[in-house]
Amino acid sequence: MALAWLQHLLSHRHLSAYADGELASGLRRRVEGHLARCARCRAEVEELQATARTLSLLPQEAPPRSFALGPDQVAAPARRPPPALALRGLQAATVAFSVLLVALVAWDVAGPATSEQAAAPAGSQSAPAAAPREAPEGAGAALAATPTPAPTRPDMGLAGPQATPTPADRRRQTEEAPAAEAGEETGRSLLRIAQVAAGVAAGLAAGAWAVLAIRSRRGS
Amino acid sequence: MDDDALISRARAGDLDAFNLLVERYQGLVFNVCLRMLSDRAAAEDAAQEAFISAYRVLGRFRGGSFRAWLLRIAANLCYDEMRRWRRRPLPLEAAADLAAPAAQSPESALMRGELAGHLQRGLASLPADQRLALVLRDVQGLAYEEIAQAMACSLGTVKSRIARGRARLRDYLKAQGLLPSGAALALEEE
Numbered sequence: 001m002a003l004a005w006l007q008h009l010l011s012h013r014h015l016s017a018y019a020d021g022e023l024a025s026g027l028r029r030r031v032e033g034h035l036a037r038c039a040r041c042r043a044e045v046e047e048l049q050a051t052a053r054t055l056s057l058l059p060q061e062a063p064p065r066s067f068a069l070g071p072d073q074v075a076a077p078a079r080r081p082p083p084a085l086a087l088r089g090l091q092a093a094t095v096a097f098s099v100l101l102v103a104l105v106a107w108d109v110a111g112p113a114t115s116e117q118a119a120a121p122a123g124s125q126s127a128p129a130a131a132p133r134e135a136p137e138g139a140g141a142a143l144a145a146t147p148t149p150a151p152t153r154p155d156m157g158l159a160g161p162q163a164t165p166t167p168a169d170r171r172r173q174t175e176e177a178p179a180a181e182a183g184e185e186t187g188r189s190l191l192r193i194a195q196v197a198a199g200v201a202a203g204l205a206a207g208a209w210a211v212l213a214i215r216s217r218r219g220s
Numbered sequence: 221m222d223d224d225a226l227i228s229r230a231r232a233g234d235l236d237a238f239n240l241l242v243e244r245y246q247g248l249v250f251n252v253c254l255r256m257l258s259d260r261a262a263a264e265d266a267a268q269e270a271f272i273s274a275y276r277v278l279g280r281f282r283g284g285s286f287r288a289w290l291l292r293i294a295a296n297l298c299y300d301e302m303r304r305w306r307r308r309p310l311p312l313e314a315a316a317d318l319a320a321p322a323a324q325s326p327e328s329a330l331m332r333g334e335l336a337g338h339l340q341r342g343l344a345s346l347p348a349d350q351r352l353a354l355v356l357r358d359v360q361g362l363a364y365e366e367i368a369q370a371m372a373c374s375l376g377t378v379k380s381r382i383a384r385g386r387a388r389l390r391d392y393l394k395a396q397g398l399l400p401s402g403a404a405l406a407l408e409e410e
Binding site for chain 2: 013014015016017020022043047048050051052054055056057058059060061062063064065066067068069071073074
């Protein structure tokens with residue numbers, strides 16, 4: 001009984017495809033075997049076939065006109081490629097300048113920590129067991145080129161630029177600051193100029209892209 | 221000349237070759253759009269648009285059934301149009317006047333016209349995927365394999381869309397008194 005019900009469920013969902021002759025031979029034989037025993041499914045096949053026959057009575061209507069294309073209808077794509085190429089170029093430029101801007105800002109944010117760190121370590125005798133510290137992420141190649149062992153206080157678990165400097169360290173920092181600051185200042189202003197330039201370039205590229213995109217959409 | 225030869229000539233810029241393909245398939249494309257949209261003017265626009273975009277993207281045709289590829293473009297345009305309708309009121313009344321054109325005897329014209337209206341309303345009540353599968357199968361007589369290409373789906377999906385759409389349409393026709401029950405049909409045959 002349960003097996004017959006299972007057979008019914010398995011066959012039932014294939015009845016439409018069976019009526020269309022679209023079942024693979026193995027499945028078709030299984031459905032035929034079930035149909036021989038199940039009057040309900042036989043009636044269902046009849047109904048589905050009658051539905052398909054009725055639907056096929058829908059008349060094919062003649063198209064109201066010819067859809068053949070005139071030269072004016074196909075002229076559009078010839079004009080299209082250049083704007084498409086320009087659009088893609090401007091899109092790439094927008095992305096490139098935006099990435100550059102983000103990178104420059106990221107460098108700026110990471111910058112102060114690394115320059116302080118570079119200025120500090122000259123007198124680190126207070127920490128003879130100093131281990132070389134990794135340059136923080138985002139430090140530029142110029143800073144990485146002057147590897148300097150940073151002071152690590154053995155009594156503190158906290159290593160890194162956040163570690164509180166001793167009064168001696170602080171004094172040394174303020175003494176060395178003017179010399180370092182002058183170079184840092186020019187670097188800073190160069191960085192600012194580069195940031196503004198990248199920002200303006202990204203903005204211009206995005207603006208030009210938007211104008212072109214709107215115009216080509218209107219044109220099509 | 222077969223489709224492939226016309227396609228390669230059309231790709232080389234021969235508009236006349238492409239228009240031979242248009243002539244060959246415009247009846248099919250227009251009728252599929254008509255059954256999908258239940259609206260003559262909308263079907264006319266969709267069919268024309270289908271041929272224009274087919275010409276533009278002909279370079280992307282990768283062989284196989286050109287007819288199925290063309291139907292896929294037309295079907296997508298119909299789906300777009302239906303999406304637009306969802307934001308505006310539906311021209312449901314249109315289904316009623318899709319009666320058959322003049323037939324030989326006025327009586328059969330009336331009968332067929334009424335039946336055509338019922339069938340069109342029944343189709344319109346189905347979900348779009350089931351309607352498309354059923355139109356391609358039962359109205360246009362395509363094989364499942366080609367329907368799968370036209371709908372960009374698997375053979376199994378085609379099977380289930382046809383099965384569900386046909387069962388729903390059967391229920392609709394029975395409710396309208398247009399289809400005797402299966403038991404009666406079986407008796408008729410014996």
